[in-house]
Every structure is written in C-alpha cells, then in structure tokens.
Amino acid sequence: MKKLRIAFYTDDYPPITAGTTSYVMQMRKELERRGHEVFIITAGDSKTAEFAKNDPHVIVLRGPKFIDGKHTVAVDVVTLLRALNGKKFDIVHSHSPFLMGFLAVIYSKVTGSKLVSTFHTYLFHKKALSKYISYTLPFLSSNRVLLKISKLFMVGYLRVYYFLSDKVVAPSRFVRRLLRRNGISNTEVVENGVKVAKGMEISKREARKHLNLSLKSRFLLYLGRVDDEKNLDFLLNSAKKLGEKGFKIIIAGSGHKRKQYIKMSEEMKLTNVYFPGFIKDKDKKYYYRAADVFCNPSTFDTAGLADIEAMSFNLPILVPKTGAQSEFVRAGPSGEVFEISDVSDFVDKAVKIAENRRKYNPRAVAKAYSISKSADKLILLYKHLLSSKNNSNAWVTR
CATH class of the missing domain: 3.40.50.2000 (Glycogen Phosphorylase B;)
Structure with missing residues (x-):
C-alpha cells in the first residue's frame, strides 16, 4: 500500500x-x-x-x-x-x-x-x-x-x-x-x-480519594471548554433539583465563560457545583473514574469527542435528544438522552443512570469510535x- x-x-x-x-x-x-x-x-x-x-x-x-x-x-x-x-x-x-x-x-x-x-x-x-x-x-x-x-x-x-x-x-x-x-x-x-483510554485499573473509590471527593455523593461531570456553545447554563439551572437527588456537579475545564459561570453559581447560591479549572490529560482519568454520569448539554457539538473519551472510561453519558451526541446512545448501551427543555426529564435520567450502572456498557460502544x-x-x-x-x-x- x-x-x-x-x-x-x-x-x-x-x-x-x-x-x-x-x-x-x-x-x-x-x-x-x-x-x-x-x-x-x-x-x-x-x-x-x-x-x-x-x-x-x-x-x-x-x-x-x-x-x-x-x-x-x-x-x-x-x-x-x-x-x-x-x-x-x-x-x-x-x-x-x-x-x-x-x-x-x-x-x-x-x-x-x-x-x-x-x-x-x-x-x-x-x-x-x-x-x-x-x-x-x-x-x-x-x-x-x-x-x-x-x-x-x-x-x-x-x-x-x-x-x-x-x-x-x-x-x-x-x-x-x-x-x-x-x-x-x-x-x-x-x-x-x-484513543481508547487506559486507567481502568483505577477504581471509583481510589479516584475519589485522589480528588478528595465524597465517597457517598453522586457526581455528574462535564469536562471540556467552558464556552457559550456548551450550554452550561442548563447544568446550573438543574443544580438544585439534582442536589435534591444527592448529586454534585463538576464543571471542569477552562474557557472565556468560566468566571461568569462561577459568578452565576454564587448568585444562585448553589452549593453543589464545583469548577476545578483546566484538567491536564494525565489527571482526566481520575475525574472520569470518579463520576457517576457524564453530561455535555451542548446541542451544537458535531462529534462529541468528550463523550467518547468518557465512554472509554466506562462512564455512562447523558446527552440531548437532538444533536450528534444522541447517535452514541443509539449505537449501544452507553447512556440516556434527555429533552433539552425539560429539567425534570434530565434529573430523572441522571438518577436512572446512577441507580442502574450495570445496565450500561459505554466502553464497548467507545471502541467502535x-x-x-x-x-x-x-x-x-x-x-x-x-x-x-x-x-x-x-x-x-x-
């Protein structure tokens, strides 16, 4: 050739x-x-x-x-x-x-x-x-x-x-x-x-201890650019209802909207949202392994690379019903889709994933990508x- x-x-x-x-x-x-x-x-x-x-x-x-x-x-x-x-x-x-x-x-x-x-x-x-x-x-x-x-x-x-x-x-x-x-x-x-991830040998318990995260809480993770088109307002507007179900939200990454979202979170008096900032590649495995659910709420993503990366760590994804990311859920048992205008549906699906983790096999789906x-x-x-x-x-x- x-x-x-x-x-x-x-x-x-x-x-x-x-x-x-x-x-x-x-x-x-x-x-x-x-x-x-x-x-x-x-x-x-x-x-x-x-x-x-x-x-x-x-x-x-x-x-x-x-x-x-x-x-x-x-x-x-x-x-x-x-x-x-x-x-x-x-x-x-x-x-x-x-x-x-x-x-x-x-x-x-x-x-x-x-x-x-x-x-x-x-x-x-x-x-x-x-x-x-x-x-x-x-x-x-x-x-x-x-x-x-x-x-x-x-x-x-x-x-x-x-x-x-x-x-x-x-x-x-x-x-x-x-x-x-x-x-x-x-x-x-x-x-x-x-690249299909390595780091599966790290348990959720080990990852949470490394990041100093609670072993009892549920964690919903976003990891990527913190910019307009990522629709992260949706996560902040869902935070209180997620908190009622025992969830904490990690919005990890850098971007021109990060300071604005931190300020918004403070104004909304949200106590269950964290902004750890830019995550180095060598540390991403700890966040993916520590989380219960991964969510990129953007409806503008063309490929969803972060979703594939999360799935490669066997982390189920929760994605908008409309848009490119939903193709991953249709491809196999990788997670759930939600209506982007419905906070209750979003929270229900997050709970469903957290309570039924063994139902999902996102890593198998990731290998196809x-x-x-x-x-x-x-x-x-x-x-x-x-x-x-x-x-x-x-x-x-x-």
Missing part, C-alpha cells in the same frame, strides 16, 4: 485547547504509526512556535491576533513556502473553513492536490451562527442589521468553501444531514475517534479520492 504524504491545515493547535486540536494530534499520530507522512500547518504566536519548535513536520505561520484573542491571522505565507520547499502532498486536509482553511484551498488548487475538509464546527444553525459571531466579532452582534448580513455572508461563504472541496467529512450522520440541507452533497461520514477505526475510514476515503478520475461520490461509509 502506497504511503501517503498528507497536510493538515488547522487553526487550532496547542496551546489552544479544543476538540479539533485533540483530534488533529491523535489522528496525525495514528497515521504516522501506519507509515504515512503528516505535516501540520497552523497559525499561532510565540507559544505555539515554542510548542512546535522541535517538530520539523509542524509549520507555524505568524501574524496578528484575531479579534477573539485566541487565534492568529496567518499572513506569513513566505514562511509556509520556504518550509514546504516545493513539497507536493497527496492529500490536503483542512480542519477549518476560515483562516487556515482558506490557505488550504489555495494550495490544493495551485498544486492539484486533493482537498478534504472536515466540518468540525456547527455553523449552519442560526443560533449557532449568532453565538459564533458574537464570540469572534462582538462588535457585529449588537447591531441586528449587521448581524443578519453577517449570517447571510457566513452561510454563503461556507457553501462556496465546501463546494471547492473534493470531499467534505461529516463527523456524524447528524452533521451530514445538516450539510445536505444546505446544498453540500459531496459528504461522507467519518466519525472523530479518540476509536482513533484506529476512524483512521481506517479516513485512509479509505483518501485512497478513493486519489484513485477516482471523476471525483464521484460512489464511496460510502457504513
């Missing part, structure tokens, strides 16, 4: 923490394990450059900070051309439709490389678009006319961008339906996998594109 040379273009790379960051790094490692050559082309500041300085396969473009204060506008194209030094890639794989994605399109069209784009961010939904614009371009969100124009422009741009891709990867069937409703038909489903299986599908897609003369959509995932 021919070994491929692949370029991943991404706006998210350490020290930025995001699901895309985790997936890109894990997938690169898995593809390289199989003998393929993977370059990561990203934009960043001095911290990003420092993180990547000893890795010749990571190219960091420098430029001014974007308005969100997190991403970098990639203007240092000279560095890119010098670093590539005439390299030709079999596959250019974009993991963002914006800053780096734009460069991926240009490079693929100039060199004739096949362009694959993964739809990581839920941007076609009106509410999701509003939140994204208010977060990245806050000066537009205060003007209804400008906001409406921005949404129309964004949707138009996204349609053109994905039309220019030879194949668009949807991380879930939910996302594929969303893309097709918006006129993007050149899609295939390749689920974003994760491993990074290895995701890589199998991705390589098959790459091979099909490279062998196809007419870019037909004949290749179909399971």
Whole structure:
C-alpha cells in the first residue's frame, strides 16, 4: 500500500485547547504509526512556535491576533513556502473553513492536490451562527442589521468553501444531514475517534480519594471548554433539583465563560457545583473514574469527542435528544438522552443512570469510535479520492 504524504491545515493547535486540536494530534499520530507522512500547518504566536519548535513536520505561520484573542491571522505565507520547499502532498486536509482553511484551498488548487475538509464546527444553525459571531466579532452582534448580513455572508461563504472541496467529512450522520440541507452533497461520514483510554485499573473509590471527593455523593461531570456553545447554563439551572437527588456537579475545564459561570453559581447560591479549572490529560482519568454520569448539554457539538473519551472510561453519558451526541446512545448501551427543555426529564435520567450502572456498557460502544477505526475510514476515503478520475461520490461509509 502506497504511503501517503498528507497536510493538515488547522487553526487550532496547542496551546489552544479544543476538540479539533485533540483530534488533529491523535489522528496525525495514528497515521504516522501506519507509515504515512503528516505535516501540520497552523497559525499561532510565540507559544505555539515554542510548542512546535522541535517538530520539523509542524509549520507555524505568524501574524496578528484575531479579534477573539485566541487565534492568529496567518499572513506569513513566505514562511509556509520556504518550509514546504516545493513539497507536493497527496492529500490536503483542512480542519477549518476560515483562516487556515482558506490557505488550504489555495494550495490544493495551485498544486492539484486533493482537498478534504472536515466540518468540525456547527455553523449552519442560526443560533449557532449568532453565538459564533458574537464570540469572534462582538462588535457585529449588537447591531441586528449587521448581524443578519453577517449570517447571510457566513452561510454563503461556507457553501462556496465546501463546494471547492473534493470531499467534505461529516463527523456524524447528524452533521451530514445538516450539510445536505444546505446544498453540500459531496459528504461522507467519518466519525472523530479518540484513543481508547487506559486507567481502568483505577477504581471509583481510589479516584475519589485522589480528588478528595465524597465517597457517598453522586457526581455528574462535564469536562471540556467552558464556552457559550456548551450550554452550561442548563447544568446550573438543574443544580438544585439534582442536589435534591444527592448529586454534585463538576464543571471542569477552562474557557472565556468560566468566571461568569462561577459568578452565576454564587448568585444562585448553589452549593453543589464545583469548577476545578483546566484538567491536564494525565489527571482526566481520575475525574472520569470518579463520576457517576457524564453530561455535555451542548446541542451544537458535531462529534462529541468528550463523550467518547468518557465512554472509554466506562462512564455512562447523558446527552440531548437532538444533536450528534444522541447517535452514541443509539449505537449501544452507553447512556440516556434527555429533552433539552425539560429539567425534570434530565434529573430523572441522571438518577436512572446512577441507580442502574450495570445496565450500561459505554466502553464497548467507545471502541467502535476509536482513533484506529476512524483512521481506517479516513485512509479509505483518501485512497478513493486519489484513485477516482471523476471525483464521484460512489464511496460510502457504513
């Protein structure tokens, strides 16, 4: 089998923490394990450059900070051309439709490389678009006319961008339906996998002692970015009813909304909600093993990587009935779904999971979403594109 040379273009790379960051790094490692050559082309500041300085396969473009204060506008194209030094890639794989994605399109069209784009961010939904614009371009969100124009422009741009891709990867069937409703038909489903966790030897008791958590309480865990689109208000609004059932809530992670949620929790006089902050990878196993239920209440997630990670530690998940995450529950005994507008249903389902843990086998479901299986599908897609003369959509995932 021919070994491929692949370029991943991404706006998210350490020290930025995001699901895309985790997936890109894990997938690169898995593809390289199989003998393929993977370059990561990203934009960043001095911290990003420092993180990547000893890795010749990571190219960091420098430029001014974007308005969100997190991403970098990639203007240092000279560095890119010098670093590539005439390299030709079999596959250019974009993991963002914006800053780096734009460069991926240009490079693929100039060199004739096949362009694959993964739809990581839920941007076609009106509410999701509003939140994204208010977060990245806050000066537009205060003007209804400008906001409406921005949404129309964004949707138009996204349609053109994905039309220019030879194949668009949807991380879930939910996302594929969303893309097709918006006129993007050149899609295939390749689920974003994760490395199946080690750390199962740690018992719940040991994990709780390590974290200094009560052995008697029930714990509902959220672990991820603490940002608008994660809908963490829902957990705070459910906290009192959960508390009546013996639950404590752990909202672990960092993000621009963390301080606001802490303040909100204090104003609501919630005594059963904890915010431990950013959790290092080596410590995540203790939180997953200590908890009784994992819940990401977001309705905007396209893949639910944190859900898969939680399931790999055999932690049952509780997810919104609508959205991509519900596919994990339909795939096997991994947890329960709840109505996002119904706090009582949410609390009842949390209790159901806590009282019937042996009914669930989330780790078995997680194995179907491993990074290895995701890589199998991705390589098959790459091979099909490279062998196809007419870019037909004949290749179909399971």
